Amino acid sequence: MESPTLSRAHRIRRLGNLLNLSSPLGLAIARLGGARFSSGPYGLSLAEGFRLRFPPAGAFAVGNVIITRHTIGAVSRHHPDVLRHESAHAWQYFWCGGLPFLPLYALAAGWSWLRTGDPASRNLFERTAGLVRGGYHEAPVTNAGVRRLAGGLQTLIEKPSRLAERSR
Numbered sequence: 100m101e102s103p104t105l106s107r108a109h110r111i112r113r114l115g116n117l118l119n120l121s122s123p124l125g126l127a128i129a130r131l132g133g134a135r136f137s138s139g140p141y142g143l144s145l146a147e148g149f150r151l152r153f154p155p156a157g158a159f160a161v162g163n164v165i166i167t168r169h170t171i172g173a174v175s176r177h178h179p180d181v182l183r184h185e186s187a188h189a190w191q192y193f194w195c196g197g198l199p200f201l202p203l204y205a206l207a208a209g210w211s212w213l214r215t216g217d218p219a220s221r222n223l224f225e226r227t228a229g230l231v232r233g234g235y236h237e238a239p240v241t242n243a244g245v246r247r248l249a250g251g252l253q254t255l256i257e258k259p260s261r262l263a264e265r266s267r
């Protein structure tokens with residue numbers, strides 16, 4: 100059924116994310132996770148009761164499909180603007196031409212993790228969609244991930260040499 104209030108921009112986005120295959124991928128993922136489908140605002144499709152554990156987010160967008168393990172109503176009770184946040188991600192898929200969003204998002208999440216130890220705080224896509232709307236707490240820039248990585252590398256380098264010393 101066509102919502103009479105759906106704007107021209109949201110119709111174009113819905114068509115774009117269908118043709119660039121991001122929404123079909125979202126539908127496939129949601130179906131794989133046994134989600135129930137309904138139509139949401141802004142031309143989005145809601146997929147609730149998703150049963151897979153990955154990704155760990157309360158709600159996430161794949162194209163125009165907004166997927167959650169709970170219901171959007173339950174998520175909105177804690178984060179009232181969550182649908183606007185997910186709608187912004189749907190635009191990001193549109194502007195990235197669909198699937199290229201996924202590796203770009205992974206890069207942005209990796210960068211954020213290096214800078215803050217958290218995949219969202221310095222993630223361009225999450226910041227643009229609104230950290231607070233998405234239910235994120237902004238972590239300060241401490242290079243926590245860089246330090247964790249450096250610590251891990253140091254252990255990797257030191258352990259074999261320590262083992263070698265012991266066996267001498």
Ligand SMILES: [Zn+2]
Pocket residue numbers: 184188225228233
């Ligand atoms: Zn988000």
